[in-house]
Amino acid sequence: MIVNRITANAPTGGRISFARLDGTETLELAELHRRAGRLASALAELGIGPGDRIGILAANSLPWVLLDLAALWLGAETAGFEPGKFEPDQQLISRYGLRLLFTDRPTEAAGALPLAEVDRLVEKADAAPEPVVWEPGQVTTVKFTSGSTGEPKGLGATAASVDGSLRAVQDMFHHRPGDDLFVFLPLSLLQQRYWIYSALRHGHDVTVSTYEAAFATLRRARPTVVMGVPAFFETARRHIEARAARSGKPVGEQAVQLFGDRIRYLWTGSAPAAPATLRFFNEAGLPIFEGYGLNETCIVAKNHPGASREGSVGRVVPGKEVLLDADGVISVRSVHPVNDHYAYAAPGDSEKVFRPGGIVRTGDLGLIDQDGYLYILGRADDVIVLENGKKIVVRPIEERLTSGPAVAEAVLFCPQQTELVAVVRPTHYPPDEAAIADALADANAALGKDERIARAIVAREPFTVENGLLTSQFKPRRPQIRAAYAADLANPQEGIHAR
Amino acid sequence: MHAETETAARENLVLVLTSPVEPETIDPDADLAARYGLTSLNKVLFLTSLCDETGTDLSRFTEHDLARMTTLREVVDAVTPSTVEAV
Numbered sequence: 001m002i003v004n005r006i007t008a009n010a011p012t013g014g015r016i017s018f019a020r021l022d023g024t025e026t027l028e029l030a031e032l033h034r035r036a037g038r039l040a041s042a043l044a045e046l047g048i049g050p051g052d053r054i055g056i057l058a059a060n061s062l063p064w065v066l067l068d069l070a071a072l073w074l075g076a077e078t079a080g081f082e083p084g085k086f087e088p089d090q091q092l093i094s095r096y097g098l099r100l101l102f103t104d105r106p107t108e109a110a111g112a113l114p115l116a117e118v119d120r121l122v123e124k125a126d127a128a129p130e131p132v133v134w135e136p137g138q139v140t141t142v143k144f145t146s147g148s149t150g151e152p153k154g155l156g157a158t159a160a161s162v163d164g165s166l167r168a169v170q171d172m173f174h175h176r177p178g179d180d181l182f183v184f185l186p187l188s189l190l191q192q193r194y195w196i197y198s199a200l201r202h203g204h205d206v207t208v209s210t211y212e213a214a215f216a217t218l219r220r221a222r223p224t225v226v227m228g229v230p231a232f233f234e235t236a237r238r239h240i241e242a243r244a245a246r247s248g249k250p251v252g253e254q255a256v257q258l259f260g261d262r263i264r265y266l267w268t269g270s271a272p273a274a275p276a277t278l279r280f281f282n283e284a285g286l287p288i289f290e291g292y293g294l295n296e297t298c299i300v301a302k303n304h305p306g307a308s309r310e311g312s313v314g315r316v317v318p319g320k321e322v323l324l325d326a327d328g329v330i331s332v333r334s335v336h337p338v339n340d341h342y343a344y345a346a347p348g349d350s351e352k353v354f355r356p357g358g359i360v361r362t363g364d365l366g367l368i369d370q371d372g373y374l375y376i377l378g379r380a381d382d383v384i385v386l387e388n389g390k391k392i393v394v395r396p397i398e399e400r401l402t403s404g405p406a407v408a409e410a411v412l413f414c415p416q417q418t419e420l421v422a423v424v425r426p427t428h429y430p431p432d433e434a435a436i437a438d439a440l441a442d443a444n445a446a447l448g449k450d451e452r453i454a455r456a457i458v459a460r461e462p463f464t465v466e467n468g469l470l471t472s473q474f475k476p477r478r479p480q481i482r483a484a485y486a487a488d489l490a491n492p493q494e495g496i497h498a499r
Numbered sequence: 500m501h502a503e504t505e506t507a508a509r510e511n512l513v514l515v516l517t518s519p520v521e522p523e524t525i526d527p528d529a530d531l532a533a534r535y536g537l538t539s540l541n542k543v544l545f546l547t548s549l550c551d552e553t554g555t556d557l558s559r560f561t562e563h564d565l566a567r568m569t570t571l572r573e574v575v576d577a578v579t580p581s582t583v584e585a586v
Contacts, residue, residue, distance in 0.1 A: 022561045212562050215543040235540045242514040243548070258544075428516050429536045462536055 001163040003140060006200040007073045007131035010034070013177055013203040016196065018062050019217035020209070025062065029200055036069035037128025042121035043070055048099055050075030050132055053142070055101035057081035057088045060187050060208050063118035067102055068193055069200075072140065075132030077156070079142040080188030084466065085152070088112055096142070096154070096344070136160035136336065142343055143190045145295040154344030155295055157190055160336035165298045166194055168317040170202065172304035175225070179264065180205035182223035184214035191269075191298075195227060215239075215258065222260035230273040231474040233266065233288065237280050255284040265289055265305065271475045272376065274399065275311065290314070292376055296339075296353055296360045297332045301374040312373035322366070322374060323359070329380045330366045333359045365393065382478070384414040386450055392420070397451055400443035406435035409463055411476045412453070415489040419454035423485050431458045433496055440498045455495035457488040500527065500572060501579040504553055508575050511548045515541040527572040542568075549578055 011029040018025045048054065054071050056078060058064055071078045079096050086092055088103040093111045101107075104115040134140065139156035175181065181195040183206060199206040207221040215236070218226070236258060243254040259266075266281055266288040273290050281288040291302035292313035300322065303314035316322050321333040337358040341350040353361055365377040378395040386392060394412040401410040401422055409425040426436060436456055444452050463469035468480050488494040509522035516535055531537040537545070542565065550557040555578050568574045 020562065021565065022558050210562065212539050212543060212565065215540060216547050216557055232540065235538070235544070239515060239541075239544045246510075246514060427536070428520060429534060461533075462538070 001134060001136065001159055002166050002197060002201050003072055003134050003159050003162055004131070006033075006197055007036070007069065011200050011203060014199050015205045016062075016065070016199060017180075017205070017207040017221065018060075018209075019207050019213065019221050021213045021216055024207075024217070024220065027062075029203070032065070032069070033200065034128070035122045036066050036073060037131075038122045038125035039066050039070035039118060040073035040131075041127065041129055042125035043076070043100075044074060044129055045125075046100065048074055048076050051077070052099040053077040053079055053097055055079045055081060055092065055096060055098040056103075056188070057083060057086055057092070057101065058104040058115045059083060060184070060210050061104070061115065063102070063115045064187050065193075065196055065208065066118055066122065068141075068187070068196075072134075073128070073131045075134065075138075077139055077141055079154070080186070080190070080193075081144070082186050082188045085144075134159040136163075139339070139343075141190055141193075143295055144188070151344070153342045153346075153349060156339050156343045157298075158336065158339060161298055161334065161338040162190070162194070162197070164319045164334070164336040165191075165317075166197060166201070168299060168319060169194070169302075170198065171318065172302060172306065173225075173265070175199075175202050175204050177203045179225060180207055180221065180223040180262070181225045181227060182207045182209065182214075182218065182221055183227050184209040184211055184217075185227065185229065186211070192227065218258060219260045222262045224262050224264040225267060226259065226263070227267045229270045229474055230268055230277065231271070233268055233281065234274060234277050237277050240284070241280075251280075251283075252285045255281070255286055259286060267291075269293065269299075269302075272395065274402065276403065278310070292364075292374060294332075294360070294362055297334060297362065298338055300332050307373075309369075309371070309373045312369070312375050314374065315372045316368075316374060322368060324366060324368070327380070328365045328367060328377065330362045330364045330376075331355065331359050332362060333357060384412070384420070386414065386418075392451055397443065397447060397453065398422070400446055401439055401453070401456075404435075404439045404442060406432060406439045407456075409459075409476065410456075411463075411478055411481050413478075413482055413489055416492070419492070420452065421489050421495065422453050422456045423459055423481055423489070424456045425459045425462050433458070437496050437499065440496065444498055453498060455492075455497045457485050457495040459485070500575045504549075504579045505571075505575045507552045508549055508571055508578070511552065512537075512545055512571065514548065515545045525571055527575075528570050530569050531571065531574075532569065546574070546578075549574070553578055553580075555580060 010033045014029040016032050056067050068078050088105050088107040090109045093101050101112040102115050138159050140159050141157050142154045144152040183192050183195050185192050195206050209217045240254045244251045263286050269291045289303040293299040300320050301314045301316045307315050319335040323331040340354050363380045367375050378393040382394045384392040398410040401407045407424045408427045410422045412422050513520050513522050
């Protein structure tokens with residue numbers, strides 16, 4: 001397995017860079033490997049061994065990467081906690097059974113160590129120990145997924161599932177020396193660490209930045225691949241269009257100005273991308289590939305240079321099988337499942353999602369065309385059933401509202417079973433109510449009678465991760481949005497009414 | 500505020516807001532996130548463009564510096580070269 005190879009074999013090429021606003025630190029992957037081995041030795045002296053769990057609550061950085069690799073070296077699990085969503089306190093350490101917690105935030109919790117301690121541990125350590133060999137079913141890391149309510153759910157990822165996904169990605173994208181993969185989403189998301197494992201295995205470069213610094217560091221890094229999410233690419237698109245309009249220069253030139261001149265492709269996932277954004281980048285000469293997967297399944301389908309179809313999320317990857325029930329609800333069977341239960345979740349949550357035989361019920365609606373491309377039509381949970389029995393899939397309706405310039409995000413509800421009401425985030429504040437009314441009218445003109453949006457409630461503030469209205473992967477949290485605007489949704493007099 | 504930098508800041512800010520906000524109507528002391536919906540991603544784009552136009556080196560700033568710039572005035576004061584301020 002790749003997780004065993006990357007600790008057992010020192011890489012012979014490739015570099016890793018850490019790009020901040022104020023500068024970039026670069027080291028050879030061989031040096032990264034050497035330091036990870038020394039850190040493993042130091043952690044072993046602190047009593048860390050196979051099966052122990054280390055917590056990491058910090059912004060993306062070299063010590064973050066070293067801790068993750070050292071844990072792999074020792075057969076220890078990692079638990080990556082996103083700063084802002086978790087606090088580095090005693091409760092966290094106890095709840096998740098952490099032997100040690102490394103953090104770049106202030107804390108006085110027993111068992112917590114400052115992230116800066118990693119450098120000292122590396123320096124004082126002896127030679128690296130023999131790396132542990134992972135078995136396929138062993139859990140390498142606990143990843144957290146936003147629950148619709150309350151605490152995030154924790155899910156252990158098996159070594160074989162990590163290996164399967166890495167192999168599937170490599171088969172599609174052939175990352176190789178000369179490539180530089182740009183990573184800026186939190187390393188607490190396991191998939192972002194894949195690109196470091198990939199670099200160690202395949203000898204390409206990888207640049208690690210942060211969400212806040214990404215746009216400033218991109219062109220300095222000159223990556224060949226950018227690992228993003230729709231919100232990031234949509235922001236980039238608006239910026240490029242605005243710069244092109246202001247300067248009179250071609251869109252492609254402005255895209256190069258932002259992303260650098262070496263882009264081979266852009267990766268997007270985690271949430272549905274607007275079709276117009278995908279088309280924009282493809283036409284600007286930056287091929288963008290959308291995929292599909294959940295934390296519980298890892299990558300299920302992916303468009304890629306060899307097989308890509310507009311509107312789809314690509315063909316199902318080897319090792320995965322998509323099963324559609326009579327209503328079109330997607331379940332995924334994996335040869336190497338991520339797991340068969342949550343490690344941390346409310347009672348009953350595991351049973352709702354994990355089925356015998358390595359099957360995960362996703363709750364998404366989809367179809368597969370005759371050539372094997374998967375299309376995601378919406379969330380089964382996002383289907384509104386009207387009092388006349390008609391089922392309304394909300395996503396296409398929301399996309400209509402956001403296709404114009406006035407509405408950035410829209411979430412549709414049916415508070416009284418009689419009318420559809422959207423909570424909308426305008427593209428700017430104070431909101432332009434006339435423009436939002438126009439957007440409603442435009443959307444309604446293209447929708448069927450039952451799909452007509454009666455009114456729009458203007459969100460008082462943007463949906464953000466911080467105010468709990470977006471997940472960490474920038475998906476709207478519908479129950480929370482519904483709760484935040486319950487009074488407005490229930491009052492037929494509120495909001496901007498359709499003409 | 501330094502006049503040329505302020506003009507460039509206003510013009511570049513409205514570009515990332517992608518809205519019909521007129522550059523001259525932006526309140527220099529308003530919180531850009533709360534009043535104009537400036538996200539952290541757009542803030543970096545705004546700063547990048549502004550630094551390009553004014554010939555300022557963005558690498559002068561840390562992520563922490565950026566977080567402290569919440570109004571147009573704070574951005575302009577931070578980006579204006581110190582040599583200009585001294586004149």
